Amino acid sequence: MAHAHSHDHGHHHHNHAADITHFGRAFGIGIGLNLVFVAAEAAGGWWANSSALLSDAGHNLSDVLSLALAWGASVLGRQPTSARYTYGLKSATIQAALLNAALLYVALGFILWDTLNHLRHPEPVNSQLVMLIAGLGIVINGATALLFRSGQKGDANVRGAYLHMLTDALVSLGVVVGGALVYFTGWVWLDPLISLIILAVVAVGSWGLMRETVQLSLHGVPHAIDPGAVRQFLLAQPGVTHVHDLHIWPLSTRDTALTAHLVRPSGSDTDFLHHLQHKLKDEFNIGHMTVQIEPDACTHGSCDAPE
Known part of the structure; x- marks a missing residue:
């Protein structure tokens, strides 16, 4: 009988370290940009009386938390092994990804409740302000998504950040279109209706990531491996x-x-x-x-x- 134990500590190991450093900067930049944008979007949504803008602000805030958790987990994952933690703290990235997915759906539930209230009692909306702020969101979220694009195929945390930011950019585009429709038609009920569509798109688009992170947390074979x-x-x-x-x-x-x-x-x-x-x-x-x-x-x- 013979035993063999092997880890790849050669060329791939050094590339991995470089990737972590690069995405650490990406997480920092993404968090900073989105915190500023969330504050502007929440203030603008309140001022413009737009549930669509407030819904997007709530979703963006959950994404900021997700980015922070993912970043923290990537730092923990680089900690050395010990007698107690023989694999180090690598699994913190899995737990962070699972918590992020769960928090996203909790946030969607709160936003859905507020949106339904606006749908039952629609109020006038400052459409021009909505379009201006949502247009800024397209730029910020799109730029943040590009920071994670190169690493989204090899890491569920990075892929989660990429998909969140890309979805946010598309959602902001939807808010701009909705603001334009309200501006030209005067149909104020369109704003909460667009908010519902945004929530549906985010929920459906995030389900695959939720399923993957649950699978990883249960030590299932990663989806990319047959x-x-x-x-x-x-x-x-x-x-x-x-x-x-x-x-x-x-x-x-x-x-x-x-x-x-x-x-x-x-x-x-x-x-x-x-x-x-x-x-x-x-x-x-x-x-x-x-x-x-x-x-x-x-x-x-x-x-x-x-x-």
Whole structure:
């Protein structure tokens, strides 16, 4: 019986550190810009008597909190390992992503209640002010989304920030269009109606991220990895006849671990493990690998069929 444990600490490790530093700046800039905008949007919504603008301000405020939580989690995730936390605090990014998704839907619930009140009792709206502030939102949210665009495919936290900001830019565009319609038609009920549409778009658009973060929090296989393909890859390796006790789980929103028992009658060697380590990283983005090499399927005194 042979055990092998491997982590990829080479070229990929340094790129990862550079990415974290870059997105740390992006989080800081995004939070600063959006705090200023939320204050302006809330004041403008109150002054213009626009539920659509106030709804968007509430949503943007939840996004500021989301950015702050995601940033804090990324900092915790870089903390070194310890005797108690053998993987460090990487999983803080998963918990932050889950909390962010939950907070978003709580905020949507409060905004929905206020919007329904405005729909039942529509009031005059300062459409020109609404269009001006929402137009500013398109610029700020669009610019913030661009800060996270390059990293949104490899990290649920960064992807969450990117999708939130991109959605906010589109929502602001909807508010501008709604303000123009109210201005030209005088139909004040359009403002809360547009607010309802905004809430629906945000809720539907965020559901995929919510489902993904719940999956990660339950140690499910990350959605970008096909566990069947990983099993077939391991079975295709030279000398491997069976694979069992295969487990794949997220350490963070961007780090994945794998453990497996490989039945390989010829035993283990350094070249085999080195090849396996790098292929798992390159093909599946699995950077933490622990495998147990067994000479036959009856190593533990049982000849049960492998998983």
